[in-house]
Amino acid sequence: MPSPPEGHGLGPHVVGLRVVVRRVLPGETGPSGGPAMTDVLGTCLSWGDGVCVVAPDGPGAADRAPVEIRIADIVSGKPVPPRPSARLRIEPRAAQVRALALWPDLETEVLGDWVLRRSPTATARRANSVLAFGPSGVAGGDDAAYARVVAFYDRPIAAVLPDSAEDALFRGHGWVAESNDDDTLFQLAGVATVRRALRSRPQAAPVDVELVGTHPGVVEARLGDLASGIAAYDEDWVGFRSIEVRPEARRRRLGLAVMDALLDWGAEQGATTAYLQVLADNAPARALYAGLGFTTHHAYRYLAPPGR
Numbered sequence: 001m002p003s004p005p006e007g008h009g010l011g012p013h014v015v016g017l018r019v020v021v022r023r024v025l026p027g028e029t030g031p032s033g034g035p036a037m038t039d040v041l042g043t044c045l046s047w048g049d050g051v052c053v054v055a056p057d058g059p060g061a062a063d064r065a066p067v068e069i070r071i072a073d074i075v076s077g078k079p080v081p082p083r084p085s086a087r088l089r090i091e092p093r094a095a096q097v098r099a100l101a102l103w104p105d106l107e108t109e110v111l112g113d114w115v116l117r118r119s120p121t122a123t124a125r126r127a128n129s130v131l132a133f134g135p136s137g138v139a140g141g142d143d144a145a146y147a148r149v150v151a152f153y154d155r156p157i158a159a160v161l162p163d164s165a166e167d168a169l170f171r172g173h174g175w176v177a178e179s180n181d182d183d184t185l186f187q188l189a190g191v192a193t194v195r196r197a198l199r200s201r202p203q204a205a206p207v208d209v210e211l212v213g214t215h216p217g218v219v220e221a222r223l224g225d226l227a228s229g230i231a232a233y234d235e236d237w238v239g240f241r242s243i244e245v246r247p248e249a250r251r252r253r254l255g256l257a258v259m260d261a262l263l264d265w266g267a268e269q270g271a272t273t274a275y276l277q278v279l280a281d282n283a284p285a286r287a288l289y290a291g292l293g294f295t296t297h298h299a300y301r302y303l304a305p306p307g308r
Contacts, residue, residue, distance in 0.1 A: 009078035012047045019044045021054060021077040023069050037075060040067050047071075057083050087188050087273045092161060092298040093133040095186060099275060101234035102241050103127045104215035109152070111145055112138035116152050124241075125178065125302050126277075129157035132166040133300070142169050150305075158303045170303045178302035182281035185296045189274050191238065191267050193293035198260045207254065209261040217269075221261045227254040231262035238266025239275045 028036035042056040052069045109116040119127035136145035160166040210222045218232045229243035
């Protein structure tokens with residue numbers, strides 16, 4: 001059997017793993033006059049009898065046949081991380097726009113690709129700030145968009161991606177961190193994954209969680225006056241906010257019971273993706289959510305003019 005080149009990272013051990021393989025194209029000449037080469041990225045289906053078979057991934061992969069590669073033609077290769085799930089490939093702005101469903105009375109105004117958000121009832125920053133992820137694209141440029149933001153709010157706040165051009169834009173106008181809070185993490189997980197994780201945990205004593213529909217696509221879970229939480233469904237996503245447990249009732253898994261009820265409701269609506277948001281320095285909550293299968297999709301921060 002031909003042996004892979006010295007230092008090669010491939011072999012029978014990569015069957016079932018995602019790999020990248022660089023191979024020579026026999027009989028073809030490359031731009032420099034030497035042998036032509038090409039890369040194949042995908043899952044290794046088999047390795048043996050002098051052949052490596054790779055199922056390509058990426059756009060259009062479903063219509064592409066597995067690629068048979070002679071091991072003797074392999075120049076280099078190695079295992080690579082699994083391809084991120086479709087839910088993790090969504091752009092941060094698009095994920096944030098879906099999460100607007102959590103605020104059913106939200107008033108929004110499009111400012112190019114920015115979104116001005118204001119709520120007549122909620123005080124949360126997510127409901128009372130400009131979502132400035134990426135260039136605004138408005139006539140006059142981002143400086144014109146900035147002026148509109150300042151005029152729109154009594155107390156302007158901007159949600160921006162860390163170290164982005166928008167972060168620099170607002171800081172260039174003297175804006176600073178809106179509070180002492182750390183960056184906020186937008187986290188995603190598969191609904192089925194979270195449900196399995198919840199079911200595998202020790203259960204609290206049986207509790208009666210009441211679900212109350214507050215608006216179309218939004219429910220509040222209430223466990224007497226001890227715990228509560230809110231969920232919203234939109235476009236096969238279910239999100240959570242304001243999951244709270246009274247101090248005297250903590251460490252009884254009541255928050256998980258509320259989340260479980262809200263998750264079941266979301267699954268009944270057809271949700272396949274769950275999301276929530278947590279401060280980066282909230283280590284206990286992050287550990288809890290990681291144990292349920294949540295992964296950070298992106299981080300963002302709030303900026304505001306100093307003294308306002």
